[in-house]
Amino acid sequence: MRNKFLKSCMIAGLVVIISCIFGISVSSALSEKGVSDLSEQYRIKAREYEETRELQRAITSLKIAGDLAPGNKEILLETDRLVSKSEIEAQSHFKKGLSYAEKNDLKAARDEFITALRYNPDFREPFEHLKNMLHPEAFMMYPVEKKDTLKMIALKVYQDYKKDFLIAYFNDIEQNIPLKPGTVLKLPVLDKILVQKQFDAEDELNRAKFYFELEEYDLVLAISKKILRHDDSNTEAADLVNASCRQMGILLGRQGRYDQALEILNKIDPDYPGVQEVINKYSVHKKVRKKVRKKVQDKVQSKAQDKVQEEVQDKLQIQKPFNVEDAFSSAKFYLELEEYDKAHDIAGKILKYDNFNREAKDLANVSLYRKGIQLSQQDKYYQALEILNKITEHPGVPETIAEVKQTMKNKTEAHYRQGVKYFAEEKLEEAVEEWEKTLEFDPEHPNAEKEIENARILILYRDGIQLSQQGKYGQALEILNRMTEHPGVPETIAELKQTMKIKAEEHYRQGVKYFVDEKLEEAVEEWEKTLEFDPEHSNAEKEIENARSLIQKLKKGNKK
Amino acid sequence: MKIHRKKLSALLLCFLFLILISACVQTQKKTKMPVVPDDTATRIYENCIVVRTRAGDTFSSLAATYLKDYSKGWLIREFNDMEAIEPGKDIVIPRKPFLRGGLKANGYQTVPVLLYHKFSKKTTSKYTVTQAAFEEQMKYLKENKYRIITLNRFLDFLDLNAPVHPKSVLLTFDDGWKSMYDIAFPILKKYGFPATLFVYTDFVGKDRAMSWDQIRELTEYGFDIQCHTKTHRDLSKLNRNESFENYFADLEKEILVPSHLIAKHLNKKCTCLAYPFGKTNSLVTAFLMEHGYKAGFTTGKGQNPFFVNNFLIRRAVVSGKYSIEDFIKNLDIFFDERRSK
Numbered sequence: 001m002r003n004k005f006l007k008s009c010m011i012a013g014l015v016v017i018i019s020c021i022f023g024i025s026v027s028s029a030l031s032e033k034g035v036s037d038l039s040e041q042y043r044i045k046a047r048e049y050e051e052t053r054e055l056q057r058a059i060t061s062l063k064i065a066g067d068l069a070p071g072n073k074e075i076l077l078e079t080d081r082l083v084s085k086s087e088i089e090a091q092s093h094f095k096k097g098l099s100y101a102e103k104n105d106l107k108a109a110r111d112e113f114i115t116a117l118r119y120n121p122d123f124r125e126p127f128e129h130l131k132n133m134l135h136p137e138a139f140m141m142y143p144v145e146k147k148d149t150l151k152m153i154a155l156k157v158y159q160d161y162k163k164d165f166l167i168a169y170f171n172d173i174e175q176n177i178p179l180k181p182g183t184v185l186k187l188p189v190l191d192k193i194l195v196q197k198q199f200d201a202e203d204e205l206n207r208a209k210f211y212f213e214l215e216e217y218d219l220v221l222a223i224s225k226k227i228l229r230h231d232d233s234n235t236e237a238a239d240l241v242n243a244s245c246r247q248m249g250i251l252l253g254r255q256g257r258y259d260q261a262l263e264i265l266n267k268i269d270p271d272y273p274g275v276q277e278v279i280n281k282y283s284v285h286k287k288v289r290k291k292v293r294k295k296v297q298d299k300v301q302s303k304a305q306d307k308v309q310e311e312v313q314d315k316l317q318i319q320k321p322f323n324v325e326d327a328f329s330s331a332k333f334y335l336e337l338e339e340y341d342k343a344h345d346i347a348g349k350i351l352k353y354d355n356f357n358r359e360a361k362d363l364a365n366v367s368l369y370r371k372g373i374q375l376s377q378q379d380k381y382y383q384a385l386e387i388l389n390k391i392t393e394h395p396g397v398p399e400t401i402a403e404v405k406q407t408m409k410n411k412t413e414a415h416y417r418q419g420v421k422y423f424a425e426e427k428l429e430e431a432v433e434e435w436e437k438t439l440e441f442d443p444e445h446p447n448a449e450k451e452i453e454n455a456r457i458l459i460l461y462r463d464g465i466q467l468s469q470q471g472k473y474g475q476a477l478e479i480l481n482r483m484t485e486h487p488g489v490p491e492t493i494a495e496l497k498q499t500m501k502i503k504a505e506e507h508y509r510q511g512v513k514y515f516v517d518e519k520l521e522e523a524v525e526e527w528e529k530t531l532e533f534d535p536e537h538s539n540a541e542k543e544i545e546n547a548r549s550l551i552q553k554l555k556k557g558n559k560k
Numbered sequence: 561m562k563i564h565r566k567k568l569s570a571l572l573l574c575f576l577f578l579i580l581i582s583a584c585v586q587t588q589k590k591t592k593m594p595v596v597p598d599d600t601a602t603r604i605y606e607n608c609i610v611v612r613t614r615a616g617d618t619f620s621s622l623a624a625t626y627l628k629d630y631s632k633g634w635l636i637r638e639f640n641d642m643e644a645i646e647p648g649k650d651i652v653i654p655r656k657p658f659l660r661g662g663l664k665a666n667g668y669q670t671v672p673v674l675l676y677h678k679f680s681k682k683t684t685s686k687y688t689v690t691q692a693a694f695e696e697q698m699k700y701l702k703e704n705k706y707r708i709i710t711l712n713r714f715l716d717f718l719d720l721n722a723p724v725h726p727k728s729v730l731l732t733f734d735d736g737w738k739s740m741y742d743i744a745f746p747i748l749k750k751y752g753f754p755a756t757l758f759v760y761t762d763f764v765g766k767d768r769a770m771s772w773d774q775i776r777e778l779t780e781y782g783f784d785i786q787c788h789t790k791t792h793r794d795l796s797k798l799n800r801n802e803s804f805e806n807y808f809a810d811l812e813k814e815i816l817v818p819s820h821l822i823a824k825h826l827n828k829k830c831t832c833l834a835y836p837f838g839k840t841n842s843l844v845t846a847f848l849m850e851h852g853y854k855a856g857f858t859t860g861k862g863q864n865p866f867f868v869n870n871f872l873i874r875r876a877v878v879s880g881k882y883s884i885e886d887f888i889k890n891l892d893i894f895f896d897e898r899r900s901k
Contacts, residue, residue: 063607190842
């Protein structure tokens, strides 16, 4: 009986042990099966979402599937693939959006930006563009130029110098402090309804005077005539009309456009001081030119005959004695024809013959003077100054030199300012061109050279970034490595290298996938791309070698 | 003796059976996935939480427990694509946002913003809604499962920070009429709806307006109070014979004074402005941005997708003349891109 009892205990004990073991495997099999089923469900959902182009839901589902089946390489690869796909699609649609926006097709741009966010809602750039670019901006940025004051900026931007307080307010500065050129000010954009104001003659007069200082005579005329329409007895406005017309007439006269000059000058009030002298001067010039042209025609004919005779005489080797009167007459002739070099040469020859010939000296100076003016009218200010400085005695030379220098300065600053405008609009090449012109007018300009260098660096940087965006990472790095001492560039290079590493890994993983699927050629191709992005990749080279040797073996195997 | 031994064997078998049961339970415990210590049916992962539901669980209760926000229950329902919870099933709660901006393959979500002014027991006008009509409208929203969201949620939606319920609506009330407190507030409380009140501070405490105490009561209940200027002047243009300098000085006053008063009385910072008459201009926008405001509300009709200009948010004025059908027409919650092509 006792043995039976012991046997029962042993059997019961065995039953317990076996049941526990069975229990463990059943329960763990059950819990593992449940998790695995759930993981598979989410994988299926991910595929469905991908088919309906809801990539974000697909990625979320895959990540959950991955959580539920940790270490599952296939899910990891799928997730990476989908994440990569969504980023690429988002970038592509963003770029399309930018392109449409540039062409002002805002609806198409909006649709592309929305699609980009559909693929990647963390992508801030299309979001910022949707929010900002497709709606009117509240602010514009203004780079301060030389001699800018708040009043001048307000006049330029708002056509109202009294709105200078607004600029001070939004930039938290005092109204009367001097502005530093290059500072960027934030200006609120004003709707037309706030800019248009009731007619204020004094305001308009001040605006017209402001433009007169800037030599914008067309604008001065327009504003002054507007004032006179409101009040035809406004003498200041009438004066401005006359003064502008006079200046415009003089400018045209200097360019030799006597007909247009006289047309404008004849509109001026005849009693306006100085206008009659200018009209007389250009009338004379006009007549002289007509005569000279007729003379030239005659002279050309007779010169042709003379030339023939000269050639004959040369052939007969008859030497002509130097005739001062004839030479003088030729020099004057060339002066009329505006051939100042030739006139000067002849005057020089006369002086060699007769050092004390006063008329020849005067002629030489006149030729140089007119040559200097001609060069300045052609914008060749340096050459003009060079010539004018040679003149020994001639009335008006110091004033002309001063005028040329002032014009040079104005042109220099105009090109410099234009360069700054282009720079602010990110038209870097155009900015460089303008600053190069600045240096042509003033090689000693304090800022132009520095700005050119700065802009060229930015161009390089921009080109580097563009190349990297086009996927041409090697070329991008080559460019950026030339400018590592500049702020921001080392970080950009680091980012680029990181991107290249990521790309390298993507290709590597794709290669692995191909390898697993026994697509060896494709695997090698992917690993070669890996090395393009990361030549030091620890495994790619080894894998290529391995795959190639497998390919060889297979080929040999097939032959047999 | 025989009987005694039989009893002993039976007792032994029972004892062994008990050991078997407890051993299996112990074994089960050892092979479980990572768990929340108090809840053996929950597993936390990087991107989700998997919960084995129990009787009495609701989407809101799960959201309150695992997402610390009961109002996110809709997210769990949406994600699992289920209408109701079945106890004993595994449910997956996403830990990271999805569906931001309500972006779907065929279009995107829009959030209607409704605007009310005055209320009355019986009289109607363009800006006065009767108590009965308002009750009918709120009941419609409740029964048709619209979700009334707060201003902060709406701003998060506009910034693409977090999704909102697909049928979200924002309720706003302008000026600070006393009738809003007397008539609309009790109805809103009844349905548990939040609201945003835009007050113009010169009106507060006047004859037909709420007092600061009443407005405080609304904020304590959970309503949001924001700025609607000082005097309710039209900010978009100069008054007759007003100089630009005076206009700008006035603009400062109209926005900064109410801000200051609301902070003083309610201890609250204004971040949004409802433009009087719904009108604005670029300088007003610049001014608001300069002073840290996040949004401006107009009375322009139209939809509000997430990418609407924050300073040109559209609101539908709910007229006292509206039938329920008219009211429903203002509840566009989705823009189907396929229809627009």
